[in-house]
Amino acid sequence: MDTLKIALDWTPNVNHLGFFIAQEKGFYHELGLSVSFLNPQEDHYQTTPGKKLELGLADMALAPFETVISLNNKNNRVEAIAVYALLQSDLSSITTLASTGINSPRELVGKTYASYKARYEDTIVQELVRHDGGEGVFTVSYPEKLGIWNTLLGGKAEATWIFDNWEGVEATTQGIALRSFRLADYGIPYGYSPVLIAKRSQLEVHRALYKKCIAATQKGYAFAQTHPEEAVAILKNVVPERDRIHIDLAQSLAVTAPHFGEKELHGFMDPERVHAFLHWLVNHKLENEVILKQTLFTNELLS
Numbered sequence: 431m432d433t434l435k436i437a438l439d440w441t442p443n444v445n446h447l448g449f450f451i452a453q454e455k456g457f458y459h460e461l462g463l464s465v466s467f468l469n470p471q472e473d474h475y476q477t478t479p480g481k482k483l484e485l486g487l488a489d490m491a492l493a494p495f496e497t498v499i500s501l502n503n504k505n506n507r508v509e510a511i512a513v514y515a516l517l518q519s520d521l522s523s524i525t526t527l528a529s530t531g532i533n534s535p536r537e538l539v540g541k542t543y544a545s546y547k548a549r550y551e552d553t554i555v556q557e558l559v560r561h562d563g564g565e566g567v568f569t570v571s572y573p574e575k576l577g578i579w580n581t582l583l584g585g586k587a588e589a590t591w592i593f594d595n596w597e598g599v600e601a602t603t604q605g606i607a608l609r610s611f612r613l614a615d616y617g618i619p620y621g622y623s624p625v626l627i628a629k630r631s632q633l634e635v636h637r638a639l640y641k642k643c644i645a646a647t648q649k650g651y652a653f654a655q656t657h658p659e660e661a662v663a664i665l666k667n668v669v670p671e672r673d674r675i676h677i678d679l680a681q682s683l684a685v686t687a688p689h690f691g692e693k694e695l696h697g698f699m700d701p702e703r704v705h706a707f708l709h710w711l712v713n714h715k716l717e718n719e720v721i722l723k724q725t726l727f728t729n730e731l732l733s
Contacts, residue, residue, distance in 0.1 A: 448651030495621035528607035536564030544587035
C-alpha cells in the first residue's frame, strides 16, 4: 500500500469534501493508496501547508495559487506545481456585516480590515477599494487565523476575506446579514483557491501514484454532487464541533457542489484564468515578469 500525506490549508470544511469522501468510501484504498491529512490546527497554524511541502512533512499540500508562486520565487526556491483545483469558481469575497452600514468597498476607507497575512492579500483589498473610487487607505489588523471571523462578528474589524460557502453560510444559519464584495465585480482577476500542490521532482518520480490519488479524489467530488445526504454525513464526521453547531452543512454543500465542476472538469485549471491573475500581479508590480514564463500548474494528471 502506497502512502501519501496531504497538508490541509484550513480545518476540515466543505472545500475538502472530495478528499474525505475518497478516504471514507475506500476510493483511495481501491487504487492501493493510504492517504492521511495534516490538520493545521494541530500546530495552531504555525507551519503553513507550503512550508510542510517544502520540508517534506507532506507529499502534497492544499493552499491558494499564490503559494505556488511564492514557493517558486523565494530565495530557497521550491519547484512546486499546482495539479488540481478544488473549486471551478471563486467562492470568496471581502465581507462586512450589514449592521456596519458599509455598502461598497470605497466605504472601507478609514476602517479596519482583519487580514490573514496572505501573499498579496492586503494589496488586493487596497485595489478593490481603489477600483470602487476610494483611496485604498484603511487599518490592517492581524488576528490569530482561527479568530478572524470572530473579530468581524465582535466588531473589532469592519471587514475580512471569507469563503461565501462556509463563513457566508454560517452567517445565514445564524441570521447574520452580510455585505459581500466579489473581486471579479470590481475588475480584479483572481486565481484558483485552494489548489493541490506537489513538488515537481516528486511528481516526475511518482506520477502514476499522484495520478491515482487525483482519480480517487475526482471520484470523491463527483460522489458529493450525486449523493448529497451521504456526503453531508461524512462531512459532519470530520468538521470541528463548533462548525457542526453553527453551520448548516447541507446548505453549504448545496452552495458549493455546482462549483466542483462537471465530472470531466473536476480539478481543471483554465490557463486563461491563471494567466489573467499572473498578468495582474505583474502589472501591479507585485511580481516580476519571470512568473509569466514559469510552469506553475498542470492539468496533465486529471482523468
